[in-house]
Amino acid sequence: MFRAIKYSLSLLAALTANFSFGAWSDLNMSPGVTQLSQEIFGLHMTVFYVCLAIGIAVLLAMAFILFKYRKKEGVKPADFDDSTALEITWTVLFALILVVLAVPATSVMIKAYDNEEGDINILITGHQWKWQYEYIEDEVGFFSNLSTSLDKRNNLAPKDKNYLLEVDEPLVIPTNTRIRFLITANDVIHSWWVPDFAIKQDAIPGFVNTGWTYVNEPGVFRGQCTELCGAYHGFMPIVVKAVSPDEYSAFINEKKEAKIQQALLTEKLWTVNELMEIGEATYQKNCVACHQVGGQGIPPVFPALVGSEIVMRNKARQIEILMEGVQGAAMASYSEQLTEVEIAAVITYTRQAWGNADSGDGKIVIPKEILDYKTNKL
Amino acid sequence: MSAVIDSHHDDHHHGPAKGISRWLYTTNHKDIGSMYLWFSLIMLFIGGAMAMVIRAELFEPGSQIVSPEFYNQMVTNHGLIMVFGVIMPAFVGFANWMIPMQIGAPDMALPRLNNLSFWILPVAFGILLSTFFMEGGAPNFGWTFYAPLSTEYAPPTVTFFIFSVHIMGASSIMGSINVITTILNMRAPGMTLMKMPLFVWSWFITAYLLIAVMPVLAGAVTMMLMDIHAGTSFFKAGGGGDPVLFQHIFWFFGHPEVYIMILPAFGIVSHIIETFSRKPIFGYSSMVYAIASIALLSFVVWAHHMFTVGMPIAGELFFMYSTMLIAIPTGVKVFNWLSTMFKGSLTFETPMLFAIAFVALFTIGGLSGIMLAIAPADFQYHDTYFVVAHFHYVLVPGALFSLLAGAYYWIPKWTGKMYDETLGKVHFWMSFLSVNLTFFPMHFVGLAGMPRRIPDYAMQFADWNMMVSVGAFLFGISQLLFLFIVLKCIYNGKEATNEVWEGAKNKGFEWTVDSPAPYHTFSSPPSLESLKTSS
Numbered sequence: 001m002f003r004a005i006k007y008s009l010s011l012l013a014a015l016t017a018n019f020s021f022g023a024w025s026d027l028n029m030s031p032g033v034t035q036l037s038q039e040i041f042g043l044h045m046t047v048f049y050v051c052l053a054i055g056i057a058v059l060l061a062m063a064f065i066l067f068k069y070r071k072k073e074g075v076k077p078a079d080f081d082d083s084t085a086l087e088i089t090w091t092v093l094f095a096l097i098l099v100v101l102a103v104p105a106t107s108v109m110i111k112a113y114d115n116e117e118g119d120i121n122i123l124i125t126g127h128q129w130k131w132q133y134e135y136i137e138d139e140v141g142f143f144s145n146l147s148t149s150l151d152k153r154n155n156l157a158p159k160d161k162n163y164l165l166e167v168d169e170p171l172v173i174p175t176n177t178r179i180r181f182l183i184t185a186n187d188v189i190h191s192w193w194v195p196d197f198a199i200k201q202d203a204i205p206g207f208v209n210t211g212w213t214y215v216n217e218p219g220v221f222r223g224q225c226t227e228l229c230g231a232y233h234g235f236m237p238i239v240v241k242a243v244s245p246d247e248y249s250a251f252i253n254e255k256k257e258a259k260i261q262q263a264l265l266t267e268k269l270w271t272v273n274e275l276m277e278i279g280e281a282t283y284q285k286n287c288v289a290c291h292q293v294g295g296q297g298i299p300p301v302f303p304a305l306v307g308s309e310i311v312m313r314n315k316a317r318q319i320e321i322l323m324e325g326v327q328g329a330a331m332a333s334y335s336e337q338l339t340e341v342e343i344a345a346v347i348t349y350t351r352q353a354w355g356n357a358d359s360g361d362g363k364i365v366i367p368k369e370i371l372d373y374k375t376n377k378l
Numbered sequence: 379m380s381a382v383i384d385s386h387h388d389d390h391h392h393g394p395a396k397g398i399s400r401w402l403y404t405t406n407h408k409d410i411g412s413m414y415l416w417f418s419l420i421m422l423f424i425g426g427a428m429a430m431v432i433r434a435e436l437f438e439p440g441s442q443i444v445s446p447e448f449y450n451q452m453v454t455n456h457g458l459i460m461v462f463g464v465i466m467p468a469f470v471g472f473a474n475w476m477i478p479m480q481i482g483a484p485d486m487a488l489p490r491l492n493n494l495s496f497w498i499l500p501v502a503f504g505i506l507l508s509t510f511f512m513e514g515g516a517p518n519f520g521w522t523f524y525a526p527l528s529t530e531y532a533p534p535t536v537t538f539f540i541f542s543v544h545i546m547g548a549s550s551i552m553g554s555i556n557v558i559t560t561i562l563n564m565r566a567p568g569m570t571l572m573k574m575p576l577f578v579w580s581w582f583i584t585a586y587l588l589i590a591v592m593p594v595l596a597g598a599v600t601m602m603l604m605d606i607h608a609g610t611s612f613f614k615a616g617g618g619g620d621p622v623l624f625q626h627i628f629w630f631f632g633h634p635e636v637y638i639m640i641l642p643a644f645g646i647v648s649h650i651i652e653t654f655s656r657k658p659i660f661g662y663s664s665m666v667y668a669i670a671s672i673a674l675l676s677f678v679v680w681a682h683h684m685f686t687v688g689m690p691i692a693g694e695l696f697f698m699y700s701t702m703l704i705a706i707p708t709g710v711k712v713f714n715w716l717s718t719m720f721k722g723s724l725t726f727e728t729p730m731l732f733a734i735a736f737v738a739l740f741t742i743g744g745l746s747g748i749m750l751a752i753a754p755a756d757f758q759y760h761d762t763y764f765v766v767a768h769f770h771y772v773l774v775p776g777a778l779f780s781l782l783a784g785a786y787y788w789i790p791k792w793t794g795k796m797y798d799e800t801l802g803k804v805h806f807w808m809s810f811l812s813v814n815l816t817f818f819p820m821h822f823v824g825l826a827g828m829p830r831r832i833p834d835y836a837m838q839f840a841d842w843n844m845m846v847s848v849g850a851f852l853f854g855i856s857q858l859l860f861l862f863i864v865l866k867c868i869y870n871g872k873e874a875t876n877e878v879w880e881g882a883k884n885k886g887f888e889w890t891v892d893s894p895a896p897y898h899t900f901s902s903p904p905s906l907e908s909l910k911t912s913s
Binding site: 029 | 714720
């Protein structure tokens with residue numbers, strides 16, 4: 001038996017020799033950058049040390065018993081089977097340990113549940129499979145998508161430090177400001193987690209949950225969706241960039257300016273090539289997860305666009321689907337997610353690409369049509 | 379009583395029927411027990427193969443062998459099969475074999491119901507597994523199947539999944555009715571409730587848990603069915619429904635379910651530890667009360683799975699405190715096992731090795747459970763690999779090890795043959811080392827921030843994940859050795875004595891009958907006194 005242990009241990013050593021174990025941060029929770037996250041970290045370490053102590057005590061006692069009372073010639077086992085005093089003692093002991101843990105836990109819990117309004121309120125909406133951020137006071141917002149390339153995910157390009165933890169547009173927040181997050185979802189349940197802020201709140205359709213933070217130093221903080229939300233649950237990271245209040249106002253002004261510019265674009269005269277270019281980029285960012293790169297989809301849940309009757313010959317219905325979504329199916333409405341230009345471009349793109357133009361009517365859609373759709377609906 | 383025995387006198391010498399009809403029509407508790415055990419062993423290898431796919435995909439960062447869509451199907455079905463197809467049926471198999479023999483009854487109280495509750499199980503899992511070959515693929519929403527991912531956004535096969543869960547539930551409810559009826563009505567004269575073997579006690583309480591919560595699960599899946607096909611909005615926010623309601627209902631079933639998978643393990647391990655310590659179990663009555671309090675508490679802790687859904691703070695605190703309370707009866711059990719071994723005369727045959735590993739590793743799983751109970755800290759732990767590490771520690775070196783321990787402990791009684799002790803020990807040490815190699819590093823990646831149920835991960839988790847995968851492959855291979863040991867025991871084992879283990883003397887009625895146990899045992903009830911005085 002002991003030889004078996006020895007062999008197994010040397011096997012284990014041989015296996016572990018190939019690993020280069022990194023820093024402490026690879027083993028333990030991050031203390032984070034906010035007062036709340038540090039208090040939660042402190043609580044975690046307290047509970048951990050108490051549990052570690054109990055664990056070591058139990059395992060040592062067990063090792064001692066296993067060694068000391070192994071069967072020996074001529075030694076008869078005892079035959080006691082009860083000791084009320086002993087049992088009451090350790091029951092009370094367990095209860096006392098739990099009280100010691102419950103007191104700090106309750107106090108941290110009360111601090112985490114501070115739902116006062118923030119100086120800045122940000123609405124976070126989870127979508128399959130991206131996050132939407134809207135600055136409520138300033139009436140600007142955007143979507144944040146994973147920016148890691150498919151080549152990296154398919155091992156065709158080398159992966160770097162922020163593999164799967166990088167986005168095209170991070171959430172920007174100012175330092176030294178109380179920020180309240182209002183968290184909800186548009187389709188299934190997601191969960192918005194930034195470990196450095198110790199915020200993990202489920203984003204649930206029909207509910208608005210809250211979380212808050214107050215960051216002292218500028219920095220970039222990364223997190224992930226933590227509630228299974230479908231096929232690409234692992235591919236909707238969160239990146240938060242904390243900047244100085246000055247930089248933050250510059251960022252907000254830039255966003256407001258861009259919003260005005262965007263509105264003007266619907267008036268412009270568009271060429272097919274311009275629409276195709278924007279359309280392809282929009283498709284890559286918003287549609288490939290379900291409808292796939294070649295438009296073949298994953299039937300029956302995600303229908304194919306190649307050779308689709310609607311995409312080839314029914315322009316009005318295709319606009320309607322993009323604007324309203326499809327009831328009872330995974331297709332969401334994109335009227336808020338994308339600009340008029342992007343919607344027109346992506347419809348044009350799907351009607352032209354993959355040979356759809358040759359077998360269908362090949363009609364294009366211009367941004368004005370989308371704007372008209374919205375106006376008529378009102 | 380004697381009239382009943384007389385009327386069956388003619389049947390005494392008739393053995394099992396021949397061929398397939400023996401298994402299809404059998405009402406014999408030993409046959410049905412064996413079928414449950416073989417069924418769960420087969421499902422263990424199917425669910426295990428899915429775990430191997432998961433670990434192969436997670437071996438390195440980047441896409442490896444399956445698509446994210448298929449990965450989710452693997453994660454979902456691995457969970458469903460291990461919970462409903464392996465751990466639960468295996469314990470029912472033990473219940474069928476051992477409860478009548480431990481209480482001195484000739485069979486289960488409702489033998490035809492017993493046959494039915496087994497035979498609908500392969501049907502349920504046949505339906506579930508057939509969804510892999512259907513358009514849209516198998517269920518892919520996790521074994522917890524949170525709405526609306528499992529309703530509005532589910533693949534069309536979800537309806538088959540719902541039907542399958544209904545059948546599994548019916549099987550469990552019938553099995554529990556049978557267990558309770560048997561225990562209440564068929565104990566040998568003189569065996570009062572507080573003289574029942576602990577395995578019988580643990581199953582008695584488990585059966586009540588099953589009867590209480592399986593209908594709740596049936597309600598949850600029926601509401602899903604209505605949302606999908608009948609236009610209702612139980613869980614549909616757009617129709618005025620409540621997606622969080624699903625989680626409350628699911629976990630009101632789900633938390634007692636967790637204890638359904640561990641209480642019978644407590645019973646098995648208690649018997650093994652007292653046998654190989656050559657001492658009576660320490661604190662029998664506190665063991666019974668501990669199991670009962672764990673079962674009662676399991677009904678008031680469910681929302682500790684939901685600390686991040688946005689409950690009011692009063693809810694968070696209530697569920698934190700009630701969850702922490704569970705540590706008390708669980709701690710009592712661990713200390714009682716240690717005290718049973720204290721001043722004993724210990725030997726380390728394979729069942730004892732697995733039982734000791736159970737106590738040690740279940741303690742680790744229990745302690746990480748206390749950490750998870752601390753609600754504010756759970757904001758960081760929730761839905762990470764820390765949780766995966768925790769529940770695998772209580773379910774694999776916990777529930778599964780107790781099943782392996784029990785199989786080694788009673789297989790000489792079932793087959794009349796001894797298993798190969800050397801191979802058994804090799805199996806133990808391989809399982810013990812690889813199970814820790816697999817699940818211990820999961821604590822680290824979880825704390826460092828790796829969410830669960832993702833098919834690909836960031837670079838800082840790469841080293842530990844590779845180690846976890848190596849451990850998982852070794853653990854998988856080790857279980858093939860178990861299959862070999864079982865087959866070798868059946869076909870080529872040495873004859874076992876009636877008492878089998880030196881320490882099993884006077885430890886229960888099952889050791890007083892022949893090995894292998896005859897097809898019909900205890901046609902007339904044994905006397906509790908004879909067990910006591912034969913020493």
